[in-house]
Amino acid sequence: MKISANFDFLRQEFHYVAESASYAERHVYGDPRASCFHARHALERLVKRVYRVDRILSPPRVQNLENYLQEPAFRALVPEAVRQKAEFVRKAGNVAVHGKKTPTPETALDVVRELSHILYWAGRTYLRKGAENLRGRIFDESLIPRPDTPQTRASLAELKAVTDQRDAAEDARAELEGEVEALRKRLAAIKAENEAVPETHDWNEEKTRRLLIDLALHRAGWPLDQKHDREYEVTGMPNESEIGYADYVLWGDDGKPLAVVEAKKTTVDPKMGRQQAKLYADCLQVMHGQRPVIFYTNGYRTRLWDDLFHPPRTVAGFYKKDELASLIVRRTQREALDVARVRDRIVDRYYQKRAIGSIAEQFACARRKALLVMATGSGKTRTAIALVDLLQRAEWVKRTLFLADRRSLVKQAVNAFKTHLPESSPVNLVTEKDKVGRVYASTYQTMMGLIDESEGNEARFSVGHFDLVIIDEAHRSVYQKYGAIFRYFDSLLVGLTATPREQVDRNTYALFDLEPGVPTDAYELETAVADGFLVPPRVQQVDLRFPREGIEYDGLSEEEKEQWEGLDWGDDVNPDALPDRVNASAINSWLFNQDTVDKALRHLMEHGHKANGGDRLAKTILFARNHEHAEFVEKRFNRHYPQHAGHFARVIDHYAAYAESLIDDFSQKNKAPHLAISVDMLDTGIDVPEVAESGLLQTGLLEDQVLADDRTWNAALPRPFRTG
Template sequence: SALVFNPSFTAFVDQNIINSLRFIIKLGNFSAHTNKKVAYREAVLALQNLFEFVLFIDYCYGSSYEDRTFDETLLADDTKQSISAQELTRLRGELETKSAEREALMDEMKSLQEELARLRTQNTAERSYVPHVKTEDETRRTIIDLDLKAMGWTFDVDCMREVPVIGMPSTSGKGFADYVLYGRDHKPLAVIEAKKTTVSPEAGREQARIYADCLEQMTGQRPLIFYTNGYDTYFWDDLHYPPRQVYSVFSQDDLQRIVSRRTQARTFEALKINPAITDRAYQKEAIHSVCTAFAAHRRKALLVMATGTGKTRTVISLVDVLLSHGWITNILFLADRIELVRQAKQAFTEHLPNLSTCNLLERDGSSSARAIFSTYPTIMNAIDEMKTKDGARLFTPGHFDLIVIDEAHRSIFKKYRAIFRYFDALIVGLTATPKTDVDHNTYDFFDMENDMPTYAYEYDTALAEGYLADYHCIAKLLRIPTKGITYEELSPEERERYEDAFDESEEPPETITSGEINHRYFNVDTTRQVLSDLMEKGLKIEGGDKLGKTIIFARSHRHAEHIEKEFDRLYPQYRGEFARVIDHAVKNHAKLLSDFRNPDKLPQIAISVDMLDTGIDIHEILNLVFYKQVFSKAKFWQMFGRGTRLCKDLFGAGADKTMFYLRLYGEFCVLFPESKVYREHGYGLSRRKDVWVESPHPAGAAGGRVPVRSAHGFSGIARV
């Protein structure tokens, strides 16, 4: 399904073709995950849709294209054929073999992209292609009916077709609603207006509203409104929101919950926030801002809060408010790291003990719990796999009333767009990225103007109010990681060491690019310099005798291993315990991370790739070393946040942590050109010669800048 929505696919494929493929996907999922037989008409339509797609591909790339028409009479007469389980297993094996062959073909096709693009441009200019039109009855009986069956509706029981209504604006005053969905009390929950596949669903909007008016007059309950052409479905809760596109019609439970909320939901006028969860003024302001936005009929909110200011506590308190006011029942918390999911679930359980919770990754609780915690891939798989006791799909499009996105940024919405197309819910996004650095695509997703989140409490403000630690930035421009190595530019002594790094049978390359440094090749001298800088000048504890807890952000696992190896060579007295690689490639990384968290245990230095970039809350961290380039502002601020937390008595009784060191190795301002200069505190960041450099004077104070300290030493390279 995600491939069908890939921008590179949708950019040139006709929308009718995409719609046809969506039906094939839905039918396949319905059959595979319900074990129910596919109706003959459904199978024929799926085959016809596939025919249309193959015809379109032939139109674009075929050498002898001709317009063809799908002929149902060519299908086999015996529609009662069935495939045995043994035969199905054999076919699956063949399919896996074909899949491997397809992967090889895909690699081959990459080299033919330009030729394929040329063929498509030439063929589409010379040929004509018109998709076949399907009738309104065919739409209703196949595509829409499939959606209804997939959501658990039973025809002629709680889902009625062609329902007579009175009160129409016509001479007779009578009419027929295409579909009416009923609740267990036999009152109408929703009305559906169906149009032809080639007609915009908007054509049925007003007609659907009139049917809703009639049903309300007839039953005393206003139904919710859907209008669809089978492929595009719109939902209209016209008492609260404008129409919006949804994945499909909703289940009976989901519709009943929405209708019941009309009388159960209370206003936020007398909003009470539990001080045991959130007692800081800015956290309460954030909650009020979200509630105000929801009360104003907005369905999305974005909170910009610096790391260490309690984003998770704030959202827990928000959930508490929304639950107590009858606005939500089911919650989905999404994070991109397993550790973040665990931490969030633990925090919710601690502060809202009466709320049933489940971590989908560990299944530590019922999947029917009110609060579900998951990574993005896990919830995508769970949509099709997880069932209710009676075998129905558990996570229907309307199942969740609120989705919380931990660290909302562009890559999440780009990579996992299908999740947010599927679920229809209120959404609260959390991010530590400064509001001016939040990508415009993120604001667009939340239906907001650039730089205008629902609420912002940023690092500068938190620092000024005493909630976060200050930082002292030391930037160092390293020649080799930045510029690479050019043999001609090396001194005779350096050339000798360079040549010694290669086997006699190998010809040393004339150049090694900066991109290959710390990826294919490691500069030993640079690594030793980074480590000696840290050990000599890093922030220390225990009266200056011991380096404080430190994270070194490495480029890759091999790079991290190289750093650990060089540390042990430089400082053998620590017996290999002081600096350790902690990432997902290490077998016992959970135990190492637990020891790193413990202020009384080693290691003091965690050398990590991605694992410690975000969500690891260790108050004792005093030094952050960026020994890799960071290409994302969102990721940079997450990493920066690992050092911002305060820590009481870290340097002894009454000597608290109020500062951490930030050591940057590389041209970071090239990657972050819009970053602000921090001037409210003692150590700002100034721009000079394309690098961030230390400025020891507050804003407005006299004084100059510390020049960039460039490292030119070269003692050889280590190879991967």
């Protein structure tokens, strides 16, 4: 790939970035979507490279472009003008990839122009004498080729193949660089030199602001193709002429203003435009008889102020027309949230209604977040369903999003909504991405992808699409990994967790604007047991010799000694000097012991809780150390109980194909499997009332998480050895 003269200065330090940028430039007029795609890829390659070579940066936990750009250390490093341009390139690239309409050459040219400013910053920061050598450099648009004949436009698969090839080449180069610390030290010195040179570059920030705001409005379905959409004249302003010009006015189908948008310079805090926007709203209300919702933005940060109900808040973009219309209508039609209206057919217990009342009180006081702590088995999901029902009937909420971290939990939630609130038309976004309803359930991973999805060039799910978001098992790690979802949707937020209030992380409380240890409402195990709604677990310890005492080589049979000598003990153990003892604490690291597993299974089958008149083991979950351990346990079970033909005991974990169907079968009282051997799929959130007991096939794992409704069986057994 020939590198364009516009980006040749990056050849040495950012070679593959320059290649991607050159691809983007080459396709501006012939294939605008490919141009936007490659521009975004150039940005992503640049950002990853900067993270690699700049010693002050550490990658975010979830490594995608948005999180790279949002990392606090990166935001502190990069000038705001550059960050804004990067945000525009990222968003425009996403629209090009996920949208159904092809970008225009004008849009592609805007994207490449903005990219050129970002690449200039990288050069003046990390290239030797970059600040001096690049002074006065401008992007030469005359170098962009204009094809004489129409070009065949590349498919997304073809574009992805090209970028994958360049990514592989970049990764290979990184391997060849070897020790990165010397590179970081060298570039740190260069960066310090360049920072001492005064900046004279014209960032053209006004253009960036317009591009960012227009892109965000277009994504919300506002074409801005009418004269009164921009620079709309208002009368009644407190100035000498009594006239002002609102930057943008968003109109309803009835010709009344739904929102007013005040745009400030990109380098100015958008809060500077708050009063001006409020005055425009005052004027529009007098002129048209309807008070618009207020937005004020610098293109990079946007604030929404529905000043009849809530104080200003930061939002990720703009509402669509129907969403703004709903906000306006809700001002007069929403009703008081009366707990007496909660339907007994959904929840009828006092603590469930109290929890709904606590949330209603929060929302009525203009607080938009709530956290419920409720013991496993006390009905969190049904409480959430009753809350959704109340909010919908009171005209507070139109659409709800229910988020969980596993497909099985999403399916379970959808089934619960179908059972208790069928009129909400629940949609499982994992399997039914194109369906429409009033309640949507999704995994976090699925929703992360859907945020960027477009219909045409309009976002499928805009920032105002959901009025309520419910987080199942809300905890800190969810926000750390999937915080982009909560930053994106401007909604009421309710978190559900079974974790005792004193064990909930203080950062989780901070997410919900709560004091540590003080959830919106709590109903914990001790109270539930005292009320008679739950029963305490009864623990039975099966004491087995190897896990208790460890293993001595001299105490083994000849057959066991032969097995011992045939084990793969790992690279750190001299094969000519095998250990003569494994301590109890280390057994799980090395051995599957058939005798121990066999004894545990026999004990369970003989002494476990019985069902069907005592003829068979009741529904039971065994937690293994890992997938290999679980398969080993299933194999030993089938060896000793072949009469069940491989149906009675099944491994149910994330390795299993169609694991949800296995869970469905396990949930049915008289259907196999009756013994579920799991690792991490059935530990929290799965609702199987028929489960009578659970077992821990290892020491110290999940003991704070596993709670069966009847009793918990605990066997200390080994986890597998390393098999090589």
